[in-house]
Amino acid sequence: xxxxxxxxxxxxxxxxxxxxxxxxxxxxxxxxxxxxxxxxxxxxxxxxxxxxxxxxxxxxxxxxxxxxxxxxxxxxxxxxxxxxxxxxxxxxxxxxxxxxxxxxxxxxxxxxxxxxxxxxxxxxxxxxxxxxxxxxxxxxxxxxxxxxxxxxxxxxxxxxxxxxxxxxxxxxxxxxxxxxxxxxxxxxxxxxxxxxxxxxxxxxxxxxxxxxxxxxxxxxxxxxxxxxxxxxxxxxxxxxxxxxxxxxxxxxxxxxxxxxxxxxxxxxxxxxxxxxxxxxxxxxxxxxxxxxxxxxxxxxxxxxxxxxxxxxxxxxxxxxxxxxxxxxxxxxxxxxxxxxxxxxxxxxxxxxxxxxxxxxxxxxxxxx
Amino acid sequence: xxxxxxxxxxxxxxxxxxxxxxxxxxxxxxxxxxxxxxxxxxxxxxxxxxxxxxxxxxxxxxxxxxxxxxxxxxxxxxxxxxxxxxxxxxxxxxxxxxxxxxxxxxxxxxxxxxxxxxxxxxxxxxxxxxxxxxxxxxxxxxxxxxxxxxxxxxxxxxxxxxxxxxxxxxxxxxxxxxxxxxxxxxxxxxxxxxxxxxxxxxxxxxxxxxxxxxxxxxxxxxxxxxxxxxxxxxxxxxxxxxxxxxxxxxxxxxxxxxxxxxxxxxxxxxxxxxxxxxxxxxxxxxxxxxxxxxxxxxxxxxxxxxxxxxxxxxxxxxxxxxxxxxxxxxxxxxxxxxxxxxxxxxxxxxxxxxxxxxxxxxxxxxxx
Numbered sequence: 001x002x003x004x005x006x007x008x009x010x011x012x013x014x015x016x017x018x019x020x021x022x023x024x025x026x027x028x029x030x031x032x033x034x035x036x037x038x039x040x041x042x043x044x045x046x047x048x049x050x051x052x053x054x055x056x057x058x059x060x061x062x063x064x065x066x067x068x069x070x071x072x073x074x075x076x077x078x079x080x081x082x083x084x085x086x087x088x089x090x091x092x093x094x095x096x097x098x099x100x101x102x103x104x105x106x107x108x109x110x111x112x113x114x115x116x117x118x119x120x121x122x123x124x125x126x127x128x129x130x131x132x133x134x135x136x137x138x139x140x141x142x143x144x145x146x147x148x149x150x151x152x153x154x155x156x157x158x159x160x161x162x163x164x165x166x167x168x169x170x171x172x173x174x175x176x177x178x179x180x181x182x183x184x185x186x187x188x189x190x191x192x193x194x195x196x197x198x199x200x201x202x203x204x205x206x207x208x209x210x211x212x213x214x215x216x217x218x219x220x221x222x223x224x225x226x227x228x229x230x231x232x233x234x235x236x237x238x239x240x241x242x243x244x245x246x247x248x249x250x251x252x253x254x255x256x257x258x259x260x261x262x263x264x265x266x267x268x269x270x271x272x273x274x275x276x277x278x279x280x281x282x283x284x285x286x287x288x289x290x291x292x293x294x295x296x297x298x299x300x301x302x303x304x305x306x307x308x309x310x311x312x313x314x315x316x317x318x319x320x321x322x323x324x325x326x327x328x329x330x331x332x333x334x335x336x337x338x339x340x341x342x343x344x345x346x347x348x349x350x351x352x353x354x355x356x357x358x359x360x361x362x363x364x365x366x367x368x
Numbered sequence: 369x370x371x372x373x374x375x376x377x378x379x380x381x382x383x384x385x386x387x388x389x390x391x392x393x394x395x396x397x398x399x400x401x402x403x404x405x406x407x408x409x410x411x412x413x414x415x416x417x418x419x420x421x422x423x424x425x426x427x428x429x430x431x432x433x434x435x436x437x438x439x440x441x442x443x444x445x446x447x448x449x450x451x452x453x454x455x456x457x458x459x460x461x462x463x464x465x466x467x468x469x470x471x472x473x474x475x476x477x478x479x480x481x482x483x484x485x486x487x488x489x490x491x492x493x494x495x496x497x498x499x500x501x502x503x504x505x506x507x508x509x510x511x512x513x514x515x516x517x518x519x520x521x522x523x524x525x526x527x528x529x530x531x532x533x534x535x536x537x538x539x540x541x542x543x544x545x546x547x548x549x550x551x552x553x554x555x556x557x558x559x560x561x562x563x564x565x566x567x568x569x570x571x572x573x574x575x576x577x578x579x580x581x582x583x584x585x586x587x588x589x590x591x592x593x594x595x596x597x598x599x600x601x602x603x604x605x606x607x608x609x610x611x612x613x614x615x616x617x618x619x620x621x622x623x624x625x626x627x628x629x630x631x632x633x634x635x636x637x638x639x640x641x642x643x644x645x646x647x648x649x650x651x652x653x654x655x656x657x658x659x660x661x662x663x664x665x666x667x668x669x670x671x672x673x674x675x676x677x678x679x680x681x682x683x684x685x686x687x688x689x690x691x692x693x694x695x696x697x698x699x700x701x702x703x704x705x706x707x708x709x710x711x712x713x714x715x716x717x718x719x720x721x722x723x724x725x726x727x728x729x730x731x732x733x734x735x736x
Contacts, residue, residue, distance in 0.1 A: 024473055039472055048476045061484055063463070073445040073650065084466060093485045095431065095461050098452060104407055105392055108416050116429055117461045227654045256654055263656040282441065283651070286595045286624055288631040 004045040012041035062120040062313060063093035064306070065113060067128055069101040071226050072253055074281040075298060079148070082302025083123055090310050095119065101127045101193055107137035114143050120313045121145055123306055127193035135159055144316070146309035148301060150196035154327045160312060162305045162328050166196045166278075169294035169332035170203025173248055173276050176292070176334055178211045181343035182246040182274060185213075188233040188258065190225040190250035197225070200250050200278060219244050223254070230257020238265060238273075245273065245343050252277035252284045255291050259339070270341035280335055289338030296332040304328055372413040381409035430488040430681060431461035432674070433481060435496055437469040439594050440621055442649040443666060447516070450670025451491055458678050463487065469495045469561055475505035482511050488681045489513055491674055495561035503527055512684070514677035516669060518564035522695045528680060530673045530696050534564045534646075537662035537700035538571025541616055541644050544660070544702055546579045549711035550614040550642060553581075556601040556626065558593040558618035565593070568618050568646060587612050591622070598625020606633060606641075613641065613711045620645035620652045623659050627707070638709035648703055657706030664700040672696055 010020045015034060022030050023038040030038075041047075066083050070076055080096065087094045097113055099106060106128070114122065121144030128134055129147035138145055139159060149155070151163040177185050187204050190197035201220075208215050221236055223229030230249050234257060237244055249255035255277030262273050269275055269289060277284055277293040284291035311325040374392075378385045383402060390398050391406040398406075409415075434451050438444055448464065455462045465481055467474060474496070482490065489512030496502055497515035506513055507527060517523070519531040545553050555572050558565035569588075576583050589604055591597030598617050602625060605612055617623035623645030630641050637643055637657060645652055645661040652659035679693040 035472075042473065042476075048480055063485065073441045077441040077444060080464070081466070084464070091484075093463050095463050096448070096452070098449070104403075105410070108410075112416055117431065227650070260654060260656045282595070286628060287655075288628045 004047045006047070008045055009038065009041045009047050012045060013037045061091050061093055062310075062317075063095055063117065064309060064313075065095045065097050065117065065119045065122045066125070067097050067099055067110060067113075067122055068125045069099050069128065070125065071224070072251065072281070074252075074283060075279065078281075078298035079123075079125055079302040082299035082304075083306040085299070085303045086306030086310060089307075090314075092120070092310055099128070101131070106131075107134050110134075110138060111141050111143065120317075121309045123302070123309060124148070126150065126196060127191070129161070130193075130195045144309060144313055146305045146312075148305050150194070150199045151329075152199070154329065156327070160308045160327060162301055162308065162330065164196070164296065164301060164330045164332065166199035166294075166332065167203040167206070169296075169334065170200040170248075170278065171207045172203075172334040173278070173292070173294055174204045174207035175211070176336065177246045177248065177274060177276060177340065178207065178213065180246070180274065180340060181345065182244075183213050184216070184219060184242065184244040184246070186219045186221070186234075186237040186244035186247040188230055188237075188247065188249045188254050189220070189222045190254065192222070194225070197250055204248060225251045225253055227253045227257040227260075230254035231261045232257070234258040234261035235265075238262070238267075246275070246340065247273065248276045250278055252279045252281040252291060252293055255293070255339075256283055256287060259287055259291070270339050271344060274340040274343070276340055278332070280332075284335075284337070287339075292337045292340040293335050294332040295335045297330060301330050304330075372415040374415070376413055377406065377409045377415050380413060381405045429459055429461060430678075430685075431463055431485065432677060432681075433463045433465050433485065433487045433490045434493070435465050435467055435478060435481075435490055436493045437467050437496065438493065439592070440619070440649070442620075442651060443647065446649075446666035447491075447493055447670040450667035450672075451674040453667070453671045454674030454678060457675075458682070460488070460678060467496070469499070474499075475502050478502075478506060479509050479511065488685075489677045491670070491677060492516070494518065494564060495559070497529070498561075498563045512677060512681055514673045514680075516673050518562070518567045519697075520567070522697065524695070528676045528695060530669055530676065530698065532564070532664065532669060532698045532700065534567035534662075534700065535571040535574070537664075537702065538568040538616075538646065539575045540571075540702040541646070541660070541662055542572045542575035543579070544704065545614045545616065545642060545644060545708060546575065546581065548614070548642065548708060549713070550612075551581050552584070552587060552610065552612040552614070554587045554589070554602075554605040554612035554615040556598055556605075556615065556617045556622050557588070557590045558622065560590070562593070565618055572616060593619050593621055595621045595625040595628075598622035599629045600625070602626040602629035603633075606630065606635075614643070614708065615641065616644045618646055620647045620649040620659060620661055623661070623707075624651055624655060627655055627659070638707050639712060642708040642711070644708055646700070648700075652703075652705070655707075660705050660708040661703050662700040663703045665698060669698050672698075 006017060006020050010017045020038055023035050068076055084094055095117055124145055124147045129149050147161040149161050149163050150166045152165050152167050218240060221233040223233050234247060247258050249258050255275050258275050259269060262269050267273050277291045280293045280295035284293045308325050374385060374388050378388045383406060388406055391403050436444055452462055463485055492513055492515045497517050515529040517529050517531050518534045520533050520535050586608060589601040591601050602615060615626050617626050623643050626643050627637060630637050635641050645659045648661045648663035652661045676693050
């Protein structure tokens with residue numbers, strides 16, 4: 001028996017193809033009676049929607065892999081959703097593969113993963129995507145891949161990528177704090193394995209320099225892209241004899257840690273301390289006050305990366321016309337919310353004059 | 369040429385098998401020189417670690433699918449990590465498949481997903497796992513599956529599952545609030561499609577009843593498992609003529625919304641309002657004050673579910689001895705943190721006497 005098509009369903013239910021499609025996609029714009037008729041026709045005919053699989057000429061659909069090593073749940077989910085969106089468009093499947101970026105046998109592990117699961121290609125996120133040796137090793141073994149990286153411009157090195165200009169956005173955040181009157185601006189690093197953290201620091205450094213503010217190295221604290229490091233880093237900064245009046249955390253998780261450290265020390269954010277993050281994760285909207293941050297279109301970035309990978313795979317497999325798909329850049333945008341405010345000069349001057357911190361300095365780095 | 373084994377590597381590097389394994393697994397307990405020797409041997413021999421694939425007798429490894437429809441990133445990542453842990457133990461691959469639980473053609477979509485990607489089975493999370501019609505439809509088409517569900521006991525209905533006793537944990541949370549002196553305890557529902565939300569309400573209701581407190585229906589607000597619904601629900605409750613002195617949000621996202629609503633209204637949590645959540649997501653430890661909640665071992669629960677599914681698949685495929693794997697129950701545990709405190713009787717009595725709310729009631733339900 002011929003496999004029933006969406007057209008058969010439309011004919012049986014006496015509706016348009018568009019209406020059947022609306023019901024299948026569960027759109028709300030279909031009247032209840034029509035919807036029931038379509039569902040009835042689908043069930044009578046035994047119709048199975050198979051739009052995506054039909055796009056593929058071969059029998060087995062392609063599956064790609066997403067490789068990540070990131071402590072940030074919101075970030076992973078954003079990337080995953082973007083890659084899944086591109087997969088849905090093209091009928092590709094997605095296998096996920098968390099890994100340890102520091103593993104000495106990572107290249108072998110990923111090649112094994114690709115071979116074993118017969119993957120058509122890999123989406124590499126940072127820091128793996130920024131490990132040149134790894135990328136070379138994979139390419140040498142004919143693994144198709146796309147990289148999501150932090151860079152101010154297209155590296156144009158023969159491997160496809162999408163690149164995010166973290167430096168420019170970090171500059172904007174720092175400039176915003178400077179324009180609010182802050183000159184003592186703390187900076188909490190993200191993980192050094194990620195190029196994004198170097199880029200974000202470079203933006204901070206450049207803005208200070210352009211505004212003639214000397215970088216005080218006591219205000220710069222190393223750490224990872226985690227809440228705990230934000231909390232610990234903020235405690236160190238707030239315990240300084242001359243604490244900063246604003247802190248820029250390299251991502252929203254870090255900024256959330258700063259917020260918890262400040263609030264738990266009885267400080268009123270933003271009046272006693274301005275805080276900015278980076279990424280515009282859901283957390284940045286859900287904290288109180290909500291966080292000033294840089295809106296990074298994580299889902300769009302990941303979708304674009306996966307599209308680039310998939311276009312290459314299809315081109316190889318079907319000899320399709322080369323599609324006009326190029327490496328693409330993204331620029332995160334400053335989003336000002338309640339966690340940043342003009343510096344209170346009175347407070348700063350008071351402290352300067354008295355040379356006495358208002359809070360008892362607490363040099364204990366533990367917590368969280 | 370014979371494929372090199374881990375034994376070849378050990379011989380070449382003149383170390384034990386255990387040491388090679390330690391290097392492969394990137395454990396820190398290996399001396400730098402030894403580590404370099406092992407890596408050198410691996411590279412010379414072209415050894416590729418293939419521990420997991422060897423567990424499978426057939427050529428193609430099995431892949432299972434994880435099906436979810438949940439707005440909560442932390443929850444998804446927890447489930448995903450648990451399923452991935454079970455996959456790693458057994459060399460299985462994981463494809464992920466977010467879906468729309470309300471889609472009328474969900475069964476067809478999932479059958480298509482299984483067939484197309486040749487999956488060995490599915491891990492179903494709520495609410496799909498609690499949709500009996502869907503489970504029957506999948507089972508009728510020979511789809512192996514395991515369900516993660518909310519239930520006080522094993523449903524013992526022929527389909528494998530792990531079940532989580534949300535009711536008992538919700539009872540404990542409500543009891544904790546009552547023992548702190550609260551009698552006006554608000555309850556914010558999670559999504560009705562999830563059985564967990566009904567179970568959590570049942571626990572709340574039962575505790576009130578056991579302690580002789582009449583349930584005031586004005587204190588119970590419908591909603592979904594989201595921050596926004598927590599924020600809106602709390603605004604409604606706090607605008608009541610007799611607002612609650614404690615609010616139990618059905619999960620941590622909801623409780624986070626309550627915390628933001630209370631803090632943004634100038635309230636001091638927990639002194640002006642006690643707040644409890646459910647799940648022990650990272651957020652519950654990262655907010656200020658940290659949230660009293662019920663610790664749900666999401667990762668363990670998901671790993672156990674995936675183990676159950678995989679054991680069944682291997683049994684079918686290899687005719688393995690039936691393994692002693694049964695449906696298993698989990699009981700979330702009360703975790704008391706800073707967001708709950710004894711009721712301030714003075715405040716409650718004052719209000720009762722004056723019949724005047726301290727804050728201007730705000731009946732605007734918008735926000736977030």
